[in-house]
Amino acid sequence: MSPNLTLVIISGVLVASGVYLLLERSLTRILVGVLLASNGVNVMFLVASGAAGGAPIIGITPKQEMSDPLPQAMVLTAIVITLGTTAYLLALAYRSFQLNGHDEVADDVEDAAIRLLAEADRASDSYDADTQGQPDEVGRGTADEEGERVATPDPETDDAPEAEGGADAEPPGEAAERAEQHQFTEETR
């Protein structure tokens, strides 16, 4: 079987542009990337099915001239799945736009926090020595114990506000806006 070169090139170009768009931050572009890549793969199935032929129905096309129906059935399934995915991603992008005013894929907050912790050269929270206090029945340290607890003599505590100031580059207006928006979505829910 010699594959159809045009189909191979089309499929390659589609997948390549799809991958490029997948690497973008904006969800809408990612969506277009997904569409292109999956169409590229669908074309690839046509390559896999071999030479083109007539409709694979007994009595209409002689056996030797039929095209292979199985890959086309697979492509149909794949198309349906892509349709569902597209609808879902659109909804996700719209929701993200509703919540944040943009549809960009955000970094993970916890990861960023741990990275900042490392940059500020602070020990991890699992490194604590202040466990002399005993829990009472409800597990709440009593007020006395809270008072007795020796404030950790941490020379770096003074640095903390500095680090905070460094990270807190966000203008206050934006934060308020976000809080407002949050409230708004809470109400609409």
Next chain:
Amino acid sequence: MNNFVPLPVLLPLLGAGLALALNRRPAAQRVVSTVVMVAVVAVSSALLFWSDRIGPIVLWVGAWPQPLGIALVADRLSSLMLVVSSVVTLLVLLFSMGADEEERKRETPVSIFHPTLLVLSAGVSNAFLAGDLFNLFVGFEMLLFASYVLLTLGGTGERVRAGTTYVVVSLLSSTLFLIALAATYAATGTVNLAQLALRLPELPDGIQLVLQLLLLTVFFIKAAVFPMSAWLPDSYPTAPAPVTAVFAGLLTKVGVYAVIRTQTVLFPDSQLTGLLLWAALATMIIGILGAIAQSEIKRMLSFTLVSHIGYMIFGIGLASVSGYAGAIFYTAHHITIQTTLFLVTGLIETRGGSTSLNKLGGLAAASPVLGILFFVPAMNLAGIPPLSGFIGKVGLLEAGAEAGSFLPYLLVAGSVATSLLTLYAMAKVWNRAFWRPRSAEPDLLELVAGGDADGASTETATTTQATERRPLPRPMVATAAVCVLLGVGITVVSGPLYGLTQRAATDIVGGQSYVRAVLPEGIR
């Protein structure tokens, strides 16, 4: 008897439709989904019994002349996986129903949650039963779609963020899977696993290697094997507790199952066992190091989940009967334990108002029951004797020592180290959440991270305040207790269970009995 094979797929699908139709009557929905899942458990158990007695049960759907049509195969491996996964899904369902009315509305609204969970269960069963690659793909898509919806339940900012990453990664792996399918079909002219087993060895080595690498990459993404594991700890922790529990238990294990099938049926004389072993080592070590750095229980558990996938890949990489037996046993053990731990974490969140180790404290005194519920599975995960985690690990270590060359011994050392570090991570949770007094100090992480963390975590902060220190709903505690007992029960029956996994491993090594069962007439 053959006609029972499609039931684990059909029943949940029908149940999902029915539950969706009944979306205005939550009580009826609950009855439907519970009955359906109980039926699936029963059918799966029957399949396991039969396949253990008389060998693989095969159904050619639609009764087309072989090898046309789709084959569903329930051998020992797939029916064991079916039983464990359906039991776990049933327990998670009961757990979610145990939450009180208000919480249920917020976290797992019945009208969406039940049908979606049933579709997820159908997808998982379909993947386990699939006798051809394309049906495996369809099974994956079913469970992935259900998981997209479950992961973004409620559509809060945090979940949309986590869901985006998850959806894009899953889409990428699905696209790769399709490419692998197209390539396989172009090279062999079939996607039936048994037929592929006969035709693949005739291909040139290079093409075989490409196909194998493609398939393994796809399944490694699903199973979260390093370096394709970064998406998992990013996306799992934000979902509601029952959802995370069922994801952690099932989704990655379906990937592991697919790897087992690839390595045994399709490429029994694999050249890539060395690669698998290295991947297993990296997954174990890097996963557990990630877990230690976390101060949030759900994230820590997600990292241990990644890390322990390494154990299963280790067993598969050994490519011996004892290796596969260990891997299968470990998978069954890990599904129950990981689900239990996430469910208990859900209870911790209800009781303590948070899952951050910096905010929790004094839980052992406040709720001793919760302490026991956490302690037993945590020790089980770390592999403390005599619990099932220990038995699974010893099995894998013995299999590694049997292989006897340098790399397996390195893996043995790696898995012992991982086990110790898991114990360390679990002890950290225990010490900080359960034993130390509750502190009122501000979160150091938030102090350092400043406004950045604050702004984005407003969402969680408001929800945690609402749930601050509520008593635990009894049905949830009871379900979690049943999960813990199930984990302990695996220990009790580990003798017969290990025997079963050994027989399952003997079946699949070399892939011959699978091919004979599916294609008795030997069609190529």
